[in-house]
Amino acid sequence: MAVLLIPIPLLAQNSTRTFQVLVVTQDDKAISDAFVLMHDYQSSGHGSTSENWEGRTQGDGSITFSGVEGRCYDVFVSKGAMLPYSQRICVKSSTAKIRLKPDPHPHLSLD
Secondary structure, eight states: OOOOOOOOHHHHHHOEEEEEEEEOOOOOOOOOOOOEEEEEEGBBBBTTTEEEEEEEOTSEEEEEEEEEEEEEEEEEEEEEOOOOOOEEEEEESSSEEEEOOSSSHHHHOOO
């Protein structure tokens, strides 16, 4: 009798899930209406189409993306008076918290 062993963790790496990004200030206050772009840089090229998820955070600073695989993505976040954020994030859990820093350069109006 032959026994076939299939490593379950390897199969689980390719399954999709929902992934939540929580955008907050340095003191953990939610940032609503921040623009979030998550780019699957690993699927681009050689006839494959890259996947992008984008949207704006809700009042609690969160945005949820569906159909995300457990691998690494380039994440970009932008909100008015805050410095833009970009980082490669590897999805190992269901949530990532991103802290934005205030922009130290005030917006100047030109007369």
